[in-house]
Amino acid sequence: MASPAPISAPAPAPTGGSDGPRARLAVPVLAYCGTLMAVMQTVVVPLLPDLPRLTGASPGAVSWMVTAPLLSGAVLTPVLGRAGDMYGKRRVLLLSFALMALGSAVCALTSEVGLLIAARTLQGAAFSVVPLSISILRDELPPERRGSAIALMSSTVGVGASLGLPAAAMVVQYANWHVMFWVTAVLGASGVALIRWAVPESPVRRPGRFDLTGALGLSAGLICLLLAVSQGGQWGWGSALVLCLFLGAVVALGLWWRQQLRTPEPLVDLRLVSRPRVGLAHVAALLTGFAFYANSLVTAQLVQAPEASGYGLGLSIVQTGLCLLPGGICMLIFSPLSARISAARGPRVTLALGTVVIAAGYAVRIADSRALWMIVVGAAVVAIGTTLAYSALPALILCAVPAHQTASANGVNVLMRTIGQAASSAVVAAVLVHHTGLVGGAPVPTLHGYLLAFGTAGVVALLASAVALTIPGGSEPETARPADGGTRAVGDGVMEGA
Structure with a gap:
């Protein structure tokens, strides 16, 4: 039986932040960093068709420029979230953003x-930027400002992706492709400077x-799982390599669960997760990530399909990005509405409503x-x-976990979204591959395939x-029961007995 966890002093209560001019800029600075993180994810998409020629590598090799950050982000997000809860969220946020800027600089210097x-x-x-920022906002902002700030921070993922695609496409079309990475490196360095200047360090910690x-075990399991999901279509779902990766993921994650x-x-409080x-x-995050990702993934392919297909518009990559731009603007405009609905009805109602609206959007896509x-x-x-x-x-996570576990819990939630997005990519690719026709002698997905992906x-x-709708209500954080059934502090002065 595991030894009882030590009783720690209650975590400091959220301070409500400072009223100084720099502290007032913390929300826009964090939103800027979240947007830039999403831009970083999408900037290589316009390059993918030309990268084999530019680098002398195979198409399969250059595809790893998309896969690699997804894998490392999935692994590092819960790890850096836990590190933020322990050592300081601002400190870990600075580290993750500095690594993003360094990566951009290296990309700018090499082929x-x-x-x-x-x-x-x-x-x-940089995938950990959003959960770390949300945790800082919880600790630093008064309750009346917290909801709208967190909603804005969450919307930066979509806003950045919508801005990144057309911006990167225009840079690729009119300048050397390395310029794109120089731009993101400079923006990343400015983000580091702004964080140091405007974002306070949260006093809420969970030392230990x-x-x-646990970090190594989770990393091994996630790498096996996401490699199998993301590369299964290319390597063959029934291939020995993919089957071994799935088996390795089951074994590694099973051993990790037992160790946790x-x-x-x-690393992850599984008693709290349960x-x-x-x-x-x-679970809702995983399903929402799946549903969301198909939108940009399928839309980009559909509008670029040749006109000879009977449905395609033959748009360029710049025009494609501009088609997705209104969605990013809508995300920015509607983020305050989300906070108002959550304040009035609770975040689970907002989540249920949002996913119904997603389904309605796909109904529009199926209609025309x-x-x-x-x-x-x-x-x-x-x-x-x-x-x-x-x-x-x-908002659901913040209502359900103690203050000193918000970064790690939000990191796991972002991880589940990432797994959902990877699964969506694999499923959409499988659907489109099985519904193709020849246009000018080349295989092109049929309109039925696209509609099936939307459905x-x-x-x-x-x-x-x-x-x-099945998530229980309540506003008091969940508490975790120690392995020995005793009593220990779990944050904010909350105690739980046997």
Whole structure:
């Protein structure tokens, strides 16, 4: 039996932040950093068709410039979240953003595909920016400002992705491709400086020993799982390599789960995760991530399809990015509405409503995916629903966990979204591959395949809504019971007995 966790002093109460001029800039600075993180994710997309020629590498090799940050981000987000709870959220936020800027600088200096992939792996650390920032906002802002700030922070993921694609496409079209990475390196360095200047360090900590064994076990399991999911279509779902990766993920994550339950200071508090208010929020995050990602993924391919297909518009990558831009603007506009709904009805209602709106957006796409204006409207409706849902998810976590565990809990929630996005990419690719026709002698997905992908994402969105409605209500944080059934402090002065 694991030894009882030591009784620690209650974590300091949230300070409500400073009223100084710099402290008032903390919210826009963090929103800027979240937007830039999302831009970093998308800037290589316009480059992918030309990267084999520019680097002398195979298409399969350059595709790792997209896969590598997803893998490292999935691994590092919960790890850096836990480190933020222990050592200081601002300190870890600075580290993750500095790694992103360094990765951009390396990409700007080289055309060697191995170094490019390694640099993009470094950039994956920036995935932790949003959960760390949300945790800082919880600790520093008064309750009346907290909801709108967290909603804005959550919307930066979609806003940055919508801005990054057309901006990067224009840079690639009119300048040397290295310029794009110089721009993101400079913006990243400015983000580091702004964080140091305007963002205060949170006083809420959970000191203890970092669970290195747990971090390694989770990393091994997630790498096996996400490699199998993201590369299964290319390597073959029935291939020995993919099957071994899935088996390795099951074994590694099973051993990790057992180790987490036995260690006194785990990387992820699984007893807290197993509570319905926390666990169901993570399930909803996975389903919402799946439903959201199909929007940009499928829309970009559909509008670029040749006109000879009978449905495609033959748009350039710049025009494609501009089609997605209204959705990003809608996310920015509707983020305050999410905070108001959550304040009036609770975040689970906001989440349920948001995922229903996502499904409605896909219904619009199924109704008409030939007219450009209908495509833009449908994509914007999905974006609005995503804003409502993504803004509600961190609010659910903040209501359900102690203050000293917000960064790690939000990190796990972001991880679940990432797994959902990876699964969405794999499912959409499988659907489109199995529904293709020849256009000019080249295989092109059929309109039926695109509509089936939209329908699948819509059904998953409705499942996410159903899960959201089953999340128990309440505003008091969940507390975790020690392995020995005793009593210990779990944060904010809350005690739980046997």
